Amino acid sequence: MGAARRVPIEAGFFTIPEARGEPPRLLGSRCRSCGEHFFPRRAICARCLSDDTEDTRLGPRGTLYTYTYVHVPMFGARRAESGGYGVGQVDLPEGPRVQAVLSGGPGDFRIGMPMELDLETLRENRDGEEVVIFRFRPLDAAST
Amino acid sequence: MKFEDVAVLGVGMVRFGAHKDRSAAQLAREAGLRALADAGLSFRDVGEAFVGYIAPIQMLGIKVMKEFGLTGLPVTHVENASATGLIAFREAAHAVASGRCDVAMALGLDKMTELARGGRGGRGIGRDTIDSVILPAAYFALWAMRRMHERGTRPEHFAKIAAKNWNHGARNPLADRQSDHEVTAEEVLASYPVAEPLTAMMACPVDDGAACVIVGRRELARQLQPGRAVVRPVASALQTETYTPGHTFLGPVVGPASMTRDTAREAYEAAGVDPADVSLALVHDAFANEELEYYELLDFCPEGDAEKLVEDGATRIGGRIPFNTDGGLIARGHPGGPTGLAQVHEIVLQLRHEAGPRQVENARIGLAHLVGGGSVCTVNLFERD
Ligand SMILES: [Zn+2]
Secondary structure, three states: OOOOOEEEOOOOOEOOOOOOOOOOOEEEEEEOOOOOEEOOOOOOOOOOOOOOEEEEEEOOEEEEEEEEEEOOOOOOOOOOOOOOEEEEEEEOOOOOEEEEEEOOOOOOOOOOOEEEEEEEEEEEOOOOOEEEEEEEEEHHHOOO | OOOOOEEEEEEEEOOOEOOOOOOHHHHHHHHHHHHHHHHOOOHHHOOEEEEEOOOOOOOHHHHHHHHHOOOOOOEEEEOEOEOHHHHHHHHHHHHHHOOOOOEEEEEEEEEHHHHHHHOOOOOOOOOOOOOOOOOHHHHHHHHHHHHHHHHOOOHHHHHHHHHHHHHHHOOOOOOOOOOOOOOOHHHHHHOOEEEOOEEHHHEOOOOEEEEEEEEEEHHHHHHHOOOOOOEEEEEEEEEEOOOOOOOOOOOOOOOOOHHHHHHHHHHHHHHOOOHHHOOEEEOOOOEHHHHHHHHHHOOOOOOOOHHHHHHHOOOOOOOOOOEOOOOHHHHOOOOOOOHHHHHHHHHHHHHHOOOHHHOOOOOOEEEEEEEEOOOEEEEEEEEEO
């Protein structure tokens, strides 16, 4: 099980390090004209409209700008089957604010706390690979 | 574009709610016929139609228009998520203002109960996309949590706004939610949690519905309904997001809050209207904390004073600037496409002074605001002649 290959839920958004336990990086862009960073990648700078952008890796750490804990699973449904999940926005030092699911329970978050990227396995696909997505978790809870 | 020669000729809608045994086309026909009757017109007089819905069904609008008869009129589909109805209205008003036709129809229809059950899985709804779990409730809850952090806002403030809108809805026979008792903030807080700090009673319901607005050349309004006050659109602003640092590209339902401020300022300037002169406002209160933010973003109070408006009851009917007099999305309901046209329906009744038990005294100017996922914001101003 530990040797299964890991694949992203969608390609082009984050790296999957060889070593488990090592945080992923986000795949973003940097504008060579004005210096603004973006996540996810984009060809044209949203700020100055230059098309002179380059790929860059962002993270893996940031600061929690805001969060919530969600008790409903999907649009239109009433309650989560399994206790809900955290969602937050994390400010990366390079500039981008990234919205993502948070790892942890309802009492684990506070605005301004340091966060670190993490990978979570959603399921196994038909080829026996683990399908993973990026999350943020409180830095204090890292490397446990 | 200037709307000097455009007036709202008629409005009509069905009560929003779960309409299990009626199709979207049937609901739309009823709303459309009510609007035509209100205008004193027949379908043959309609020169152009704009049909708004968010259900992912191709050609639905043109098929629905056949319910009224086959007259060969131009029909255009309009879709801008939750803002769809107001954009259908905006296009109809522009069709008249540009001289393309004398009378235009904006028709909104949707059955969100079927959409919620069917799970057609657009981006953000299906399971296998990177942002699939970020729900509208989560996104607006992120606003609420940040507001509480920055301003000391309490969940009670959001609950008071929700209770106000529930109680406004009880005065509106076309509202989905018509509570049999005075709803309290305590009751709202005690309802089940959706996304911290939002509870179920702070959120809009899942609705079916239809609503219609007929617009036409200004002189037609007096000819068709002599003796009735004429209500005119005076500005319609529509914006998408403008880039600001901290812009969140992946996952959010709507863009930065500043989008509402920019769009409102464009509308006020185009109409030459001062926010202090606005009599009532209908806004996108899919979640109660949004309404609190819009008190400031629509320039009804300085930044940081929105909580005081709630505490003073300033946004109730009878207060300084009543918000969501028909119950808003929370109580009148939010079926999608028809929502913006229901806002116009309410503003027109209020400015004609025909709103009965929820009438705002001496109402002269009304504001309709919606945001739509993607995202867009629209602010529309109406005046009583
Ligand atoms: Zn740039």
